[in-house]
Amino acid sequence: MPRPSRSILLVNESLGGGGAERQLAQVANGFAADGERVWLASWASAEVPDRYVLSPLVTRVHLRKREPGGGKVAWGLALAASWLRALRLIWRLNPDVIISFSEVSNILVMHVARLTGHPVVASIRTNPEEMFALKPHWRRLALAAYRRAAAIVVQTQGVAEWCLAQCGTRATIIPNMIRTPLPDPLPMTDRLPLITCVGSFFEYKGHAVLIRAFAAVHRQNPHWRLALLGDGPERDHLEALTLDLGLEGAVDFLGFTEDVDAILARSSIFTLASRFEGFPNALIEAMAMGCAAISTDCDYGPGEIITQGENGILVPVNDAEALAAALETLIADDALRARLAMRALAVRTRLSADVVRQDWRALTDSIASASGR
Secondary structure (H helix, E strand, O other), X not given: OOOOOOEEEEEEOOOXXXXXXXXXXXXXXXXXHOOOEEEEEXXXXXXXXXXXXXXXXXXXXXXXXXXXXXXXXXXXXHHHHHHHHHHHHHHHHXXXXXXXXXXXXXXXXXXXXXXXXXXXXXXXXXXXXXXXXHOOOHHHHHHHHHHXXXXXXXXXXXXXXXXXXXHOOOOEEOOXXXXXXXXXXXXXXXXXXXXXXXXXXXXXXXXXXHHHHHHHHHOOOOOOEEEEEEOOOOHHHHHHHHHHOOOOOOEEEEEOOOOHHHHHHHOOEEEEOOOOOOOXXXXXXXXXXXXXXXXXXXXXXXXXXXXXXXXEEEEOOOOHHHHHHHHHHHHHOHHHHHHHHHHHOOHHHHOOHHHHHHHHHHHHHHHHHHOOO
């Protein structure tokens, strides 16, 4: 008996820049390629540009007509209006499954679905404890949403254990998928003496720690360079720090660029210095491009991607000295760099789009069947 086509509504704040947004676009495109009827709705208006390309088979919906100006009252009114549009959209589409793809959206979607009775998959895309530390008023609302969800999708075993402890709910682990197609990786012998980091410039991403670590190794290895891909509120501080540490001309701030693959292909080492993560896309894509990887052993994600000394190196969080030592080790040992990079390529299979899409398809089939859809 042929498998029935499902109708799936995915919801997020926007399709602006970010790892979760990139994954959302890939998941939506995957469902559409599998023959599902797919809508992707965002709480933001069309004034917030999409940074990721959707299949023409995915119907795009904006729940806000325009971005509100002014203060809290204007935003509150805009939120109420978009909430009502979401309610009307769900009644009209009558989807088999709704997938919410971020913490804020989980709360909003669950309140709408309580009125319509549609099953909702809530997604946790970051470290929930760190998120609640930044926005403590969300904890009660988010936990209530998680408990009412038909399923919770997380990316790591660590967050799954958190869900069980905090919500009494067993989460489904579906890791991020790697973008396809990716170019073939270059051998380590064809790469530049280049250390690369990809990520927005927020304090928790640890760029300052990385720059200090690089300064320590650059004195003995002046031919090595550091490339920082991304942008954000910490940029001015980070640029000033490079000057204070005498790194002028040795650190390149490249902003958001479409040439990430080309830069990773020529990089020898990739470094992630985050204080916390969800499941870092930048790390898995660098490994898939054949970089020797160093990451902080932060909650959550890197420790479930890297096996220490096998396919990468893990270092403590906020420890510039340990990070510098790891960089020095890889700079000094060509064979070790090549060996770690070769073993890292296994993520191309383990986290391939085909494998991860099967996990999403199995979950939506199970939920739709359980709800009689």
